[in-house]
Amino acid sequence: MPLNPVLIKDGHQESAEDFNDFPELEDFLNSNHGDAVRLPNDVDLETIKLRLQSIKTIIVDFPSFADGRGFSIARELRKKYGYSALLIAEGPLIPDQYAFALQCGFDAIKVDEGTYARQTESDWFNAMDAFSLTYQRGYAFKQGPALSVFDARKTSVGALNANDPYFGLSAEASLRQSIEDYNGKIAMVSSLGADSAVLLHLVSKIDKNLPVYFLDTGKHFRETLAYRDLLIGDLGLTNFITLTPDSKELKAEDPKGDLNQSEPDLCCALRKVRPLDKVLTDFDARITGRKRYQTPDRKNMPTLETGGRMAKVNPLAYWTAKDVTAYIRKHDLAPHPMFALGYLSIGCQPCTTRVAEGEDPRAGRWRNNDKTECGIHYIDGKWVKVPHKKTFEVF
Ligand code: SF4
Numbered sequence: 001m002p003l004n005p006v007l008i009k010d011g012h013q014e015s016a017e018d019f020n021d022f023p024e025l026e027d028f029l030n031s032n033h034g035d036a037v038r039l040p041n042d043v044d045l046e047t048i049k050l051r052l053q054s055i056k057t058i059i060v061d062f063p064s065f066a067d068g069r070g071f072s073i074a075r076e077l078r079k080k081y082g083y084s085a086l087l088i089a090e091g092p093l094i095p096d097q098y099a100f101a102l103q104c105g106f107d108a109i110k111v112d113e114g115t116y117a118r119q120t121e122s123d124w125f126n127a128m129d130a131f132s133l134t135y136q137r138g139y140a141f142k143q144g145p146a147l148s149v150f151d152a153r154k155t156s157v158g159a160l161n162a163n164d165p166y167f168g169l170s171a172e173a174s175l176r177q178s179i180e181d182y183n184g185k186i187a188m189v190s191s192l193g194a195d196s197a198v199l200l201h202l203v204s205k206i207d208k209n210l211p212v213y214f215l216d217t218g219k220h221f222r223e224t225l226a227y228r229d230l231l232i233g234d235l236g237l238t239n240f241i242t243l244t245p246d247s248k249e250l251k252a253e254d255p256k257g258d259l260n261q262s263e264p265d266l267c268c269a270l271r272k273v274r275p276l277d278k279v280l281t282d283f284d285a286r287i288t289g290r291k292r293y294q295t296p297d298r299k300n301m302p303t304l305e306t307g308g309r310m311a312k313v314n315p316l317a318y319w320t321a322k323d324v325t326a327y328i329r330k331h332d333l334a335p336h337p338m339f340a341l342g343y344l345s346i347g348c349q350p351c352t353t354r355v356a357e358g359e360d361p362r363a364g365r366w367r368n369n370d371k372t373e374c375g376i377h378y379i380d381g382k383w384v385k386v387p388h389k390k391t392f393e394v395f
Helices: 025-030 049-054 069-080 095-104 113-117 121-141 149-163 171-181 196-206 222-235 247-253 264-280 321-330
Strands: 005-009 012-015 036-039 057-061 086-090 108-112 186-189 212-215 240-243 285-287 311-313 377-379 382-384
Touching: 005 113, 012 121, 025 036, 057 069, 069 086, 069 095, 095 108, 095 121, 108 113, 121 321, 171 196, 171 285, 171 311, 186 196, 186 264, 196 222, 196 321, 212 264, 222 240, 240 264, 247 264
Parallel strands: 036 057, 057 086, 086 108, 186 212, 186 285, 212 240, 285 311
Antiparallel strands: 005 012, 005 108, 377 382
């Protein structure tokens, strides 16, 4: 059975549905209309020169990844013929070639889903890194108005960057940049959940002394506390800070320690929100492990979110679950001991249950309760409770 094609644009997978069944060159030339064509990699561009201005999409064929003639076609189309509309490379290209394709003037590449799946999304997205750096380096040296279609395209890359200053940076690069930008005023809060090791590992590569806060509610699985100690040792973190609730407040508001059963929101406020609130006011930015795939409203989440009192840095924004798994395997990171037992999202012991096969990973948290998160959302200078049923805040 043939594999479905996918389009890779801006480092991400999109449906290629609109780009199937394009007319071959001969059919295109034999008809006097049509604004899309598929070009073989030995095309003589003079044959379509007069109709280029009316073409909205060109697909260039790459029969094998070792045949690079399509790259020259793209360069010629952009530089010699001034073609400025959509240009797509189609064939079994790999991430390194994706970056090069962008540099040659392609907007996107079309591969089959098998080729796409042989890499992780971050491989494709990281290829954008090479592309952005190449473009930006050239742009920085050139002054004045755009000189060519390549310069004009740099402007659009700049516009994307204006919305997300860390656009196109890999997870590690954006994390590194944020630590530099918010020098001394940035911290991470870790839940020590199922995939927390990824971000902690990235932090440890850049700055082992970055403040990392963990909320010890007094209700965690003992495995979570052991996991904390294991990761601190394995990763050599030197500024890992465990926060605990105020003992006087605990005594006054939850003397029996069972507030979670009657008032879980108050319990979270007492054990998580307030202790964290006290320390985060000293910082301007917070690193999170949130990812776009987790909820629909995170679909376009930037890597750097600014605007409120506290910026949020989401280095893993564009990662998929597959990326997380690939990273954990690659770096042989210790898994949370509860994960293998069916706890796919791990919080406090009284509020966490196993997840059954096929269930939402988050279904085991506050089961049989409307509550879905801890309310630890710092928006526009204050903590607010976000009223979505499915949120995946990291606590
Ligand atoms: S997760 Fe449960 S036990 Fe933990 S602070 Fe919230 S309500 Fe209390």
